[in-house]
Amino acid sequence: MGKDKKVYVCTECGADFPKAYGKCPACGAWNSFVEQTVKVELASKIAHGFERRDIRAPQRVDLVKYHEEPRIGTGDRELDRVLGGGLVKGSMVLIGGEPGIGKSTLVLQVALRMSGKKILYASGEESVNQIKMRAERVGKPTSECYIVSETILENIFASVHDVNPDLLIVDSIQTIASETVEMSAGSVTQIRECSAALLKFAKESGIPVFIIGHITKEGSIAGPKILEHIVDTVLQFEGDRHYLYRILRAHKNRFGSTDELAIYEMSGSGLREVENPSELLLSHSDQELSGVAIAVTIEGVRPFLVETQSLVSSTAFNYPQRSATGFDLRRMNMLLAVLEKRAGFKLPQKDVFLNIAGGLKVSDPAVDLAVISAILSSNLDLAIDSKICMTGEVGLSGEIRPVSRIEQRVAEAAKLGFKKILIPQYNVSQLSKKSCGIEVVGVTRVEEAFRALFG
């Protein structure tokens, strides 16, 4: 027979321990432990699992008959793409993001635009009146959308029974509580139990479920990490609240690739899909300014051009300041060391500020060459020709390393009217011979790139 055991669970990472700690040994969070009771299955009972019993027979993979999961369009092309071609029946999708980023707006838009479908939008955060006001801004619905302001899970299921929707949206999981759990909404146990119940519901009914989860400043879904393991798909909504652009990225997807990403613009009438991000991210100034270099980057599977801006000034204090927005600071420090070695950059005497325009965060190493060029341009106070762009990873010894999908990058630069692109020499041979109206310059070392840019 089972017996009860007490464990202490960290509300930040979900790790459990036999005793509570002030600081979680697993994730380092402070004062994050709550007590929980678990049923312990006795080892002898589990051992019965080795006995012969009726089970599903393993099948040879090449003989398994399968069918593609049919997809349900959400009425939002970008979202469909990130989901891997639309929603899958019975799947559970978690949309995470910081408060105020636009999660509720996104799901409400979906709820209003899934034409011909019936949607139940249950919100524990806003009143029906508030949701209606938002819906008015977003536009006329083409779907049959029902809204309910509710925080009790059992009541939401009762509404599902009444409405019989094609899609259920729960906003947000942190505000929902089940009556069977004696804990307040937002606690680990509530989040875990409610999401498990919603998952069971999705799998049994075949109705897809969207759940919204707030993320903490550190970037993890608030409450237990286990939420991410339970759901089929985790979409993260990112961006700076002070900028217009929002990026929706798949962090986990059981039904598609995690490379996909969608870009939206927050407008007065909700979120608008951005089909050509490069045009928005470049400042299109005719004036040539020092400290600016254009990088061709690939985020997800899409190439686009971003402006890297840098300001280098003399250090006024004893130690130089370094700041990077939208770019990894450690990587920038590494690139500065390369500059010191290869271009006589006086590292201890210079403050360096770096910014990726548009509030975007880039993680593609191919941005390196533009970062290093922007810094040098500011330091020399020499502008780079505004018709030149570049792509290339910079290695520790100043070598320009090859990048992925060079054809796509060069094509994007040509499409936007650039005259010249600097690319890693190694990549040159991968380009097809036919010229696409842009001069391609292969470079092997940073010094070569600098000569091409500054003469």
Ligand code: TYD
């Ligand atoms: P919201 O979707 O409520 O964010 P979340 O659910 O992630 O907390 O809204 C985000 C912000 O967007 C909010 O400050 C208001 C703004 N907004 C617009 O600018 N235009 C609009 O059409 C809507 C609906 C919201």
Ligand code: MG
């Ligand atoms: Mg919200």
